[in-house]
Amino acid sequence: MKTLPSTLTLGLRRGNIEIRQFMRQRExxxxxxxxxxxxxxxFGSVFKDTIAPGVTFSQYFVAGMIASGLINSGFQQLAIIIPMERDFGSLKRLRGTPMPVASYFIGKTILVLASMFVQLILLLAGGVLFFGxxxxxxxxxxxTFLWLIVLGTASSTALGIAFAAVPKSGRGASAVVSPVVxxxxxxxxxxxIFTQLPFWMQQVAAIFPLKWLCQGMRSVFLPDTFASHEIAxxxxxxxxALILVIWLVVGLALAIRTFKWERS
Amino acid sequence: MSVIEVANLRKSYPDTLAVDGINLSIAQGEIFALLGPNGAGKTTTVEILEGFRKRDSGKVSVLGMDPQVTGHDAREFRDRIGIVLQSTSDAGDLTVAETMHHFSGYYANPRDADEVINSVGLGEKSDSLIRTLSGGQRRRLDVGLGIIGSPELLFLDEPTTGFDPEARRSFWDLINSLRELGTTIVLTTHYLDEAEALADRVAVINKGKILEISTPANLGGRSTSLARVQWELNGQMQEEFTSEPTAVVTKLTSQFKGEIPKLIVSRPTLEDIYLEMIGAAGGAVE
Structure with missing residues (x-):
């Protein structure tokens, strides 16, 4: 009797099928x-002001959009797709097969990495070609760019799987998740520009990962002289790095505890 | 050899007692149907056997394993069973062949994906996206995905709900062909004719308890119950219940000196018996 395929093998196959499905959904x-x-x-075309010596708002904004890309492809995408799969019954069907849950998560992570990669290329190319x-x-x-992507994607993926427990139905998932993002x-x-936001808003933002990802991306794409314009x-x-790691741990713990295969 | 052994199974939810002391023994190669109104405890029972739900108490053995196993044992358990759920309706952006080949990769000893596609009658739809399939074709795909891992035991949960009569007949042929492979099948259904056409034995469940387990022909004393003879006399339908319908018909033949007007001789259908059982037990009949 042959043995069951390994968790990793199945995870890679899940990744392949996830990407194929994704590419066929135009929306x-x-x-x-x-x-x-x-x-x-x-935004890059509307706000062209210079906000500091050698730094335009477009450049500032592009750095923020690259950080947002990590949240979009991980958190937002998964927190919307997973409740839909749960509603459709596809999760329960998978649950009835010998495929381990870890393979499912590996597949989703591969999907996130693939869509994040394409998004980053598009944003970087657009930023370089049109917005200086x-x-x-x-x-x-x-x-720095590399570890921001690794930590950002990892925590964004884990939090997306965790947050997928929140929407009551697949149909309503987008309405719950998109406003949060x-x-x-x-x-x-x-x-x-973050420093021009009200103090309380800054304080709230500092709890969540996106603020730190934005700041990190600015450290990569803006001149070092701009550091003096940051809050600190x-x-x-x-x-x-510390805050992203904390969110990764929190996200993983929540994802494992709250993941549901079927609608309750 | 029995594939499923259940003793004194109990399961309650916060506001209801779903399964109240069920005993079952299902033999290898048997097609076993669970009948009962909605909320009777069919689905809960089956989901405990499938390993989807945890029982409160009682003994359950499926293929010699406890369905509640976790980790690698759970993978081994699911490698040996097939589950066809009530309704799966994903977006369907993969083709029939892609889906079947992908699922075959989950199992240790899968059947050949293309062969399974042909055996469920989707050969011509192999390269079609699932979203273009009709309801009946989707259901055939569901069954195909249920048997791709060459299961020893297959669960079918209300497989033909929403089918037209013709599609249902051809689906029954498909299930009967699995019988020839020696697959044990546990079926839940609302349709009494379906149970009669497919099942070797049926269990009637109501309010979490099994009322009776029998063959479809013998359920509720059906094979020994009185026959009903009906005929017309002076524009009024007459009826008589008898254990000797031939004698009654002979008597009527001589009475009418030939053809008996509007003669009907019938025995209770499985549905009559079922409704009587559920009604007597005070169950809700849909």
């Missing part, structure tokens, strides 16, 4: 991949 492709680029194009964003040259900046984007200084007059990279 999800448009919503997840093109919407951030369109937003960037609109300069790609960093220092290897240390790319290193949009409000978070306003509070975290994606659409406005520094990029606070250590603190950023």
């Amino acid at each position: 999800s492709v448009v919503f997840t991949l093109l919407f951030p680029v369109m937003l960037m194009a609109i 964003v300069h790609l960093p040259t220092a290897p240390s900046k790319w290193l 949009i409000i978070l984007q306003f509070f975290s200084g994606v659409f406005f 007059h520094s990029w606070e990279t250590g603190k950023t």
Whole structure:
């Protein structure tokens, strides 16, 4: 008798099938991949002011949109898709097969990484070509970029799976999740300059990961002289990493505790 | 050899007692139907057998395993069973073949995906997106996904709800073909004719208890129950219940000197028996 395929093998196969399904859903492709680029194009064209020596609002905004990309492809996408799959009964059907739950999560993570990768390429290309964003040259900046993506995607994925327990139905998931993301984007200084937001808004935003991802992305894409314009007059990279790790742990713990295969 | 053994199974939810001391023994190769009104405890019982729900008390053995196992044992358990749920309706952005091949990869000893697609009658739809399939075709795909892992035991939960009569007949042929492979099948259904056409034995469940387990022909003393003879006399239908319908008909033949007007000789259908059992037990009949 042959043995069951390994969790990792099945996870990779899940990833493959997830991406295939994703690409065939036009709404999800448009919503997840093109919407951030369109937003960037609109905001980047409207606000062209210089906000500090050598820094335009477009550049500031592009950094924020790249950070948002991590939230869109992980948190937002999963917190909407998973309740729908639960409503359709596809989760329960999977539950009845020998595929382990870990393989399902691996598949979802691969989907997030793939859509995040495409989104990043589009945002970076758009930013460089049209909005005067300069790609960093220092290897240390790319290193920061890399760990921001790894930690950002990981915590965003875990929190997306955890938050998928909140919407009561698949149909209503988008209405529950999207406002959370949009409000978070306003509070975290994606659409406005963070230091110009009211103090209480800054305080609320500082609890959540997006504010720190935005600040981290600014440290990668804006000149180091801009650090003095941040709240703490520094990029606070250590603190950023710490907060992302805390959210990753919280997200994982919640995801494991709250994940439901079927509608209750 | 019995594939399923259940002794004194109990399960309650915060506001209801769903399963109230059920005993079952289902043999290998048997097609076993669970009948009962909505809320009778059918689905809860089946979901405990499938490993979807935890029981409160009682003994359950399915294929020699406890369905409540976790971790790697749970994978082994699910490798040996097939589950066709009541309704699965995902967005259907994959083709029939993609889905079948993907699911076959979950199991240790899967059947050949293309062969299964043909056996459930979807050969011509192999490269169609699932969302383009009709309800009946989707249900056939569900069954295909249920048997792709070459299960020893298959659960079918109300498989033909919403089918037209023709689709139901051809679905029954499909299930009967699985019988020939020696697959044990546990079926829940609302349709009495379905139970009669497919099941070797049926159990009637009401309010969490089993009222009777028997063959469809013998349920509720059906095979020994009185026959009903009906005929017309002076524009009025007459009827007589008898254990000797032939004698009654012979008597009527001589009375009418030939053809008996509007003659009907019948025995209770499975449905008559079922409704009587549920009604006597004070159950809600839909």
